[in-house]
Amino acid sequence: MENKYTKKYVKVIAEFEEDGRIIPLRIFWEDGRVFEIDRILDVRPGVSRKVGGQGIRYLCRILNKEVCLFYEEPRWYVESK
């Protein structure tokens, strides 16, 4: 089956709270662009069936679009087209 998505590992700046929560703030694209995460809409363990993986799934709003950012220790990735 053809898969149009790929797992794209990204550099992330995140805040580590006293209670152990990790909150991503900014994503660095490989082409040099930087995206601010405007809002985190949902955080829970989850899977990516598109690219294959399991981790903490952050549903983020970035530039008015919803993006799933995964933290699967020790790396972060997005489902990229």
Add this chain to the structure above:
Amino acid sequence: MDRVILHSDMNSFYASVECLYHPEFQGLPVAVGGNPKNRHGIILAKNQLAREAGVKTGEALWEARAKSPQLIIVEPNFERYLKFSKMARKIYYRYSELVEPFGLDEAWIDVTGSTHIYGSGEAIARKISREIQSELGLTVSIGVSFNKIFAKFGSDYKKPDAITVITRENYQEIVWERGVGELLYVGRSTGKKLMKYGIYTIGDLAKSSMDFLKCQLGKMGVILWDFANGLDNSPVKWFDENYNGNERVIKSIGNSITTPRDIENTKDMKLVMYMLTESVAMRLRETDCYCQTVAIHIRTKELRSFTRQMKLSKPSDLTGEIGEAAILLFNQNYDFSSPVRSLGVRAADLVPNTVPIQLDLFGHEEERIRQGRLDITIDGLRKRYGNHSVRRAVTIGDTMSCMDPKKDHVIYPLRYF
């Protein structure tokens, strides 16, 4: 009030985890197997499609490929399975502190105390199933019942992705008509014996005479009769959250011997240890159990005696592994400062050998499966031609080797608690 016990079983665990990481495998038969470059690799686990194609756990990779030419075989990722096993358990802990793992992919959960918060056992099972699906991407089969044995039966009854509730009202209908081999602790060996007496279904077992079973199978017969009649009352045991492994339900098998001459050197010690181990391990296999602990007992000429034990890295019924452990224990704890008059070997912390296959982090599983086949073959030869028909090289050419520990000596009965 009856207990409310769930048994949750992640479907085709290893293969499902692999499929999760490889979306491109969707719709294809997938198996987890030993290194495919190794000609002797074998299948360790498979997904539903591979199962439908007739692929079997334990068979050679080439055999599997012959049945299913498009079969995808991936190498095992032990760390990953451990991670998923732990995450699943974390989900169970949301509903109860009493979570008893059974292999990496199965667990009992006693939710009696939380039904007033989360609803019936079935409702909790549905929540767990949903959470595992969304958070881990895996499906589970869950059995809900008033004892551990029927809960386990329920999780096997319908898969994948199913919930089966077995109550006092329906257990005769659901459980009793199934083959006796589907009952936990009835493995290959016990199943064969029962069939010889015309006991084919769990209902046959439940309705047969307990005394008769006790005669044929010893204490195990009584235990199985209880199981079949829904009388199992063993508790779901509390475990440390980080524990990985299985816990005992049935206890120990041992054998000891007072040798014709005192044992004063390593060669004799090894010989006796192996003879004892052979009988213990054979008995273990006949009971369809693995042991997790090996203990030895040493009594000196002065009748000073002591016991030492060690945990095995994984449950085993292999003569070689148990024998090596016994010899190691001896070497670590005794120096022949005084001759040894009698020796004992005991296999303890028994678990049923139907416990889900435990892959180890070093990938010795294939070798162990092969050793297991060898042991079973030897058991067969001995049953037909006598215990001396096949012998370990160390036991040949010595007067002591005429002893037949399995026949001559009483083997301690199983204990159950």
